[in-house]
Amino acid sequence: MTTTTDLPAGRARTRTATSKQPKRQREGAAWVFLSPWVLGAAVLTLLPMAVSLYLSFTDYDLFSAPHWVGLRNYTQMFTEDPRYWRSVGTTLTYVVIAVPLQLGLALVVALALKNMKRGKGFYRSAFYAPSLLGASMSVALVWRAIFNDGGTVDHLLGTGGWVNRPGWALLAVALLTVWQFGAPMVIFLAGLQQIPGELYEAAQVDGASRWRQFLSITVPMLSPVIFFNLVLQTIQAFQVFTPAFAVSAGKGGPADSTLFYTLYLYDRGFVASHMGYASAMAWVLLLVIGAVTAVLFRTSRSWVFYASEGDR
Amino acid sequence: MTTQTSTPTRTTVSASTADARKPIAWRRVALHAGCLAALLVMLYPLAWLLATSLKPANEVIASLNLLPSHLEWSNYTTALDGVNNVSVWRLLGNSLLIAGGAVVGNVLSCSLAAYAFARLRFRFRGPLFAFMIATIMLPHHAVLIPQYIIFNKLGMVNTYWPLILPKFLATEAFFVFLIVQFMRGLPRELEEAARIDGCGPFRSFFLVILPLTRPALITTAIFTFIWTWNDFFTQLIYLFSPEKFTLTLALRSFVDASSQSAFGPMFAMSVIALLPIVLFFLAFQRFLVEGMANSGIKG
Numbered sequence: 344m345t346t347t348t349d350l351p352a353g354r355a356r357t358r359t360a361t362s363k364q365p366k367r368q369r370e371g372a373a374w375v376f377l378s379p380w381v382l383g384a385a386v387l388t389l390l391p392m393a394v395s396l397y398l399s400f401t402d403y404d405l406f407s408a409p410h411w412v413g414l415r416n417y418t419q420m421f422t423e424d425p426r427y428w429r430s431v432g433t434t435l436t437y438v439v440i441a442v443p444l445q446l447g448l449a450l451v452v453a454l455a456l457k458n459m460k461r462g463k464g465f466y467r468s469a470f471y472a473p474s475l476l477g478a479s480m481s482v483a484l485v486w487r488a489i490f491n492d493g494g495t496v497d498h499l500l501g502t503g504g505w506v507n508r509p510g511w512a513l514l515a516v517a518l519l520t521v522w523q524f525g526a527p528m529v530i531f532l533a534g535l536q537q538i539p540g541e542l543y544e545a546a547q548v549d550g551a552s553r554w555r556q557f558l559s560i561t562v563p564m565l566s567p568v569i570f571f572n573l574v575l576q577t578i579q580a581f582q583v584f585t586p587a588f589a590v591s592a593g594k595g596g597p598a599d600s601t602l603f604y605t606l607y608l609y610d611r612g613f614v615a616s617h618m619g620y621a622s623a624m625a626w627v628l629l630l631v632i633g634a635v636t637a638v639l640f641r642t643s644r645s646w647v648f649y650a651s652e653g654d655r
Numbered sequence: 656m657t658t659q660t661s662t663p664t665r666t667t668v669s670a671s672t673a674d675a676r677k678p679i680a681w682r683r684v685a686l687h688a689g690c691l692a693a694l695l696v697m698l699y700p701l702a703w704l705l706a707t708s709l710k711p712a713n714e715v716i717a718s719l720n721l722l723p724s725h726l727e728w729s730n731y732t733t734a735l736d737g738v739n740n741v742s743v744w745r746l747l748g749n750s751l752l753i754a755g756g757a758v759v760g761n762v763l764s765c766s767l768a769a770y771a772f773a774r775l776r777f778r779f780r781g782p783l784f785a786f787m788i789a790t791i792m793l794p795h796h797a798v799l800i801p802q803y804i805i806f807n808k809l810g811m812v813n814t815y816w817p818l819i820l821p822k823f824l825a826t827e828a829f830f831v832f833l834i835v836q837f838m839r840g841l842p843r844e845l846e847e848a849a850r851i852d853g854c855g856p857f858r859s860f861f862l863v864i865l866p867l868t869r870p871a872l873i874t875t876a877i878f879t880f881i882w883t884w885n886d887f888f889t890q891l892i893y894l895f896s897p898e899k900f901t902l903t904l905a906l907r908s909f910v911d912a913s914s915q916s917a918f919g920p921m922f923a924m925s926v927i928a929l930l931p932i933v934l935f936f937l938a939f940q941r942f943l944v945e946g947m948a949n950s951g952i953k954g
Contacts, residue, residue: 372856373777380768380787380831383824388790391801398800405807452693455686466690468940473697475936475943479885480906481925485704488918495703522697526947533948574792582794585887588907605796605888612800613892622800629797636792 392629399623404616416623427624429599430607437513437603438580441520446572449524453531454561467532471525483519483589490515490590506590509600516586516601527572534568535561563648570647574639581632584609604628704929708922715918730919734927738905739897743927750884750901750928753818757883758876760822761830765875766868768825769834770860774846790828795888803892817893818886822879830875833950837871838864874946877939881932902928 374381399416401409420427452470456463476482489495490512492504505511538561546556562569587595587603595602595610604624612621707715708730710723737743771777772784806817825831841864849859865872887903894904906928909921936943 369775369856370777373771373775376767376771376775376856376860377777377783379764379823380771380825383764383821383826384786384790386805387802387821387824387826388793388798391798391805394801394804395797395799405804452690455690459686460683462687462690466694468944469694470697471940471944471947472936473701474947475881475885475932476701476929478882479929479932480887480903481704481929482700484906484909484921484925485700485707488707488922489700489703495699522700529944529947530950578792578794582796585885588887588891593907608796609888609892618800618804625794625796625800628794632792632794 395622395625398619399626401619403618403622405618406616409619412619416620417627420620420623420627426599426602426607430595430602430604433513433600433602434581434583434604437517437520437583438577440514441517442573442576442580444517444521445524445576446527446569448521449528449572450531450569452524453528453535454557456532457535467529471529474523474525477519477523478585480585480589483586486515486519486586487590507597509598512590512597512601516583516590516603519586520580520583527576530568530572531565534565538564566647567649570639570643574636577635577639578632581628581635704922704925708919708926710919712919727919730923731927733920734923738900738908738924741897741900741905743902743905743924745898746900746902746905747927749815749899750903751931753815753890753901754880754883756815756819757822758879760819761825761827761879762872762876764823764825765827765830766834766865766872767860768831769838770864772831773835773838774864775856787828787831791832799892806893812893813895813899814893815899818883818889827879829950830879833875833946834868834871836949837868841867870942871946873939874942874949877935877942878946881935884932 398409400411400413402412402415403409452466456466459466473482487506490505491497492507494504496502496515497504502511505515542560542564543556546560551559582605583603584605587601587606591597591601591606593606595606605628608621608624608628611617611624702721706721706723709726709728710730711725711727714720714723735743737746768787772780772787802817802821803812806812809816811817811820845863845867846854846859849863854862885903887907890901890904891907894900897905902924906921906924909917909924
């Protein structure tokens with residue numbers, strides 16, 4: 344994970360100096376290889392970020408020129424728009440429910456499969472399959488039908504359709520995410536396989552219980568992978584869109600209970616043509632995701648353990 | 656990539672103590688039973704989808720029964736007619752064109768950038784690499800609106816360019832990172848030998864490195880295909896002519912209508928839309944699973 348650090352500039356220079364080709368020419372080759380990425384990063388990432396920051400201080404409907412309004416979008420968002428806060432609440436609730444459940448399940452299944460002799464490859468692939476299918480509109484539509492009035496969940500639990508009830512609709516979307524625990528599970532499993540078996544053997548000799556082994560060996564040794572999954576899934580969860588759109592037919596209902604942040608952003612920008620307002624929403628999302636990631640990284644120092652820290 | 660194959664042989668040793676055999680056998684049975692039960696629950700939505708796509712209209716929501724009283728193939732013939740007078744074949748072709756373009760773009764541009772980051776020396780390499788990694792975490796929405804404005808100014812809204820062009824510019828940093836990680840595992844001596852034989856960086860990239868990177872490139876191609884195929888948001892904002900719709904967007908038209916009579920054809924079309932992913936999954940599951948497993952943990 345700490346891949347950026349291994350480029351000692353000094354050594355690089357001596358290496359290129361000894362090769363026969365002039366340094367300038369070799370450096371030029373690198374930039375040729377890099378040119379598509381540089382163009383993309385400049386025109387499709389950096390410039391748009393700057394422009395969206397600018398637009399967030401304007402009134403802009405895509406047709407007439409942007410009109411500077413200062414902090415108006417932000418103040419309106421934070422103080423006069425209850426639907427905005429609704430979308431924030433919905434998204435945060437969803438992240439807090441879906442991500443721990445999904446990662447917890449992924450870890451449990453990975454632990455179950457870890458020492459399996461037969462069928463491990465089969466289960467691994469089978470549990471992974473929903474992760475690929477689940478992002479599709481097809482599965483989102485199935486979800487809506489299963490959790491609708493008269494759908495399977497209604498029949499089994501007698502709770503009525505979830506997608507028509509505020510609060511429950513959000514849970515239905517969260518369950519779709521939990522259902523897709525396959526991707527983090529596969530990563531957990533690969534991580535578990537890299538823990539040296541001697542550690543467990545030594546602990547067994549010392550008479551450590553399975554639970555003790557889990558807490559004292561598995562969790563610390565797996566912590567970088569847990570951290571990796573946590574960051575990745577959290578960032579993804581903040582941006583969930585397709586299932587929310589499908590479950591509520593694009594409207595975020597019932598009673599705005601599935602009005603996810605991105606759905607509201609889409610609604611403001613592309614349905615209502617308030618591009619300035621949507622840009623402000625996008626920048627707040629960017630800052631929040633940045634802040635959450637930073638907090639995760641900060642707290643990780645106390646619980647993420649890098650076994651090979653010494654030789655990096 | 657093939658670390659998986661060596662593990663089963665090792666684990667058999669630890670279980671060979673005779674007196675421990677019996678309880679472990681029971682535990683194993685319970686484990687398999689649990690896994691199979693979990694699988695049944697997980698596969699239920701997909702079984703439901705397949706069953707419903709073959710149900711007559713009056714049975715769709717009436718009961719818990721998965722099996723239809725008779726197979727209603729007309730759902731599929733209706734689905735083949737498509738939506739808004741655009742046939743499913745056209746929609747399928749549109750989806751394939753976008754996904755195919757994205758695959759070519761991503762494999763080409765991401766491998767070029769990855770080679771520079773993994774193997775070549777240039778100024779600002781460290782900071783640029785850090786920036787590239789940071790863009791993996793960048794929410795798409797932060798660049799969405801200006802990108803839309805750019806493509807709008809270029810007259811490319813309601814064409815496939817906004818969906819394909821960015822892939823030729825290595826905008827999906829996740830794949831650049833994936834290929835960088837893989838290339839770092841290749842021995843440097845290969846390029847040094849190639850250099851002594853007179854290969855410049857371009858020839859050694861195309862003749863030496865690229866063929867060896869094939870597993871990472873296949874992983875990139877498959878994931879790009881599936882993610883582009885499933886993508887909804889980008890298609891939703893950039894495409895609005897029905898004849899340019901993808902399967903995903905056509906399904907969206909059902910979302911608004913949502914009358915029960917359209918349920919059968921809607922789910923028949925959903926099956927058609929999922930079919931390529933299922934086929935890809937069955938054909939390439941090893942690459943998919945291991946590509947995911949290797950995506951971040953081999954730092």
